[in-house]
Amino acid sequence: MPISFGFRPRDGDAAESCERSLVGACLVGQLRCGLAVVALTTGLAGCSQSGSSAGVSESDIVETTVPKVEVIRAADHLWPLTARIQGSLVGDEQAQIGARVAGRVESVTVDLGSRVATGDILAVLDQNEFALKVRLAQARVAQTRAALGLSEGQTRDDLAVDQVPSVRQEKALLDEAKALYDRSVTLAARNAITPEEFRRFEAQYQVARARHAAAINQVEELLAQYEGALADFDLARQEQADSIVRAPFDGIVAERFVAPGIYLAEGRPVVTLVRVDPLRYRAGVPERLAMNVALGQEVRIFLEGRDTPLIAQVTRISPSLDVLSRSLTIEADLPNPEGAYRAGLFAEAEIVIDPQARAVVLPAQAVSDFAGVEKVWMVQDGQAVGRPIQTGRREGHLVEIVSGLQVGDLVLAKAREGRGGPVQAVIAPAESSAPAVAAEPPARPPVQPRSAGVIIN
Structure with a gap:
């Protein structure tokens, strides 16, 4: 063609x-x-050479073509059950410290970041007005003491009402009027005085009794005024003391609101004070695990920039769940004597719910992850087969197998070498086939995709 x-x-x-x-x-x-x-010539030469070689069986040819792979056996290991949560560090105490009295600010002794101890001065108001109030109240006390006849150093318990000068005077007049009245009664019985004279002595006696009672009432009134004057004096001194704003607890100034010269209204805040030793780690536990949380459980707190966790214990548990988030609020105290950790820091944590829980654990290199599908290469009857699995928590180079494998299954030690087909299995060294869960707290877990809220493994 x-x-x-x-x-x-x-x-x-x-x-x-x-x-x-x-x-x-x-x-x-x-x-x-x-x-x-x-x-054709090449083929004949190959056949001649093969025929002239030493006898090689067909099985020998198969053995040289089947790859050898290291395998490990899925085994049950200690793998404590934990709940991973997210929360923040908050101050043990946080309060806006205000003035209990109004006045002009004379000085402010602290600023942002200042460390203060209980009783340290934060701010001082103008003292002139408060000093005048104290002097006025003290003068009123002295006035009532003089009216009652109390000397310096005596109290109300040292006062006898019948020994007050005004009462003693009226008592003397009453005794004299009573004596005249008693005598007039005797004389009237003998018709020695006229009825008019008798009635005059009787009226004098009644007037003396009334004046004596009035004198006693006046003393009681003075005593009440004395108590009021003492209260005013104490109140004036209290206001003078309150004009100096002091720290109610040890802490650090987080915010300052005033400056010298401004007029401070009663109750207006001066500074925000935060106690940072200890700090509180506050977070929410999902409803499905709320019944498993108890006081005293270990909490591993992971802070950004720190490789090892901080160890604390659950110290407080809310009596009820949050209606919106359906989570249970827990708190753990975190000692902070040097002030190295700051209030407000975001932190992830793990609550050890069951320290004796066990699970199937494999080295991370035995698990492959492609396009969101996790699997291992399982060896059965000399054949390597991909097996989809579901993984759980990761700690260091170990990963928890939640489903897809059973204890005793053989899988390739290195998933990247996996392929389907016949393989010759070789048991990997002991350190690869029997991963151990460290007794010490794990390092910070790798960042994993999260939806929102709390992550539980």
């Missing part, structure tokens, strides 16, 4: 075109025959 070179010959060149086609076909045929002869 003529070979066409992609163009049509003209009528005048028909003979020349046919000749060229025949020559091309002959050259292609000779080339194909030469290649066939070479292939």
